[in-house]
Amino acid sequence: MEILVPIDGxxxxxxxxxxxxxxxxxxxxTLHVVHFTNKETDATDAILxxxxxxxxxxxYPAESELTTIMVDIWTADRVGKEILQLVxxxxxxxxxxxxxEVGTVERAIFGSAAETLLRSEGVPMTVVP
Incomplete structure (x- = not known):
């Protein structure tokens, strides 16, 4: 089994x-860890x-590979779509x-990467609160 874990810090x-x-x-x-960002910064390094x-x-081995994927538009919905494509x-x-947990206004404006995957119904997933 291949498990993908998107991380954001x-x-x-x-x-x-x-x-x-x-x-x-x-x-x-097998575990695969990925971080999506629109700009690599010190925060990216800290997350990884x-x-x-x-x-x-x-x-796990100290040299475990973690992937950083650059996205041009940084919204949760966009990240969710990128995760779906990666899967x-x-x-x-x-x-x-x-x-x-975010408020109703934030969810309406930004969405949620996890919700994007859940709505797709094609990706087995576990959501951890």
């Missing part, structure tokens, strides 16, 4: 990665360093991602 994303690590271990699955640390603490292109079996 939020607490929900960190909980999702921790959950996915346990899930992958329990299922002898945190993920590497979590993977290392769980016994289709690479044939991931499952997606684990965090979802942080």
């Amino acid at each position: 939020t607490d929900a994303s960190k909980r999702a990665l921790d959950f996915a690590i346990r899930m992958a271990d329990g299922m002898s699955a 360093d945190d993920a590497r640390s979590r993977l290392k603490d769980a016994g 289709e292109d690479r044939g991931f079996d499952h997606v684990v991602m965090g979802h942080h």
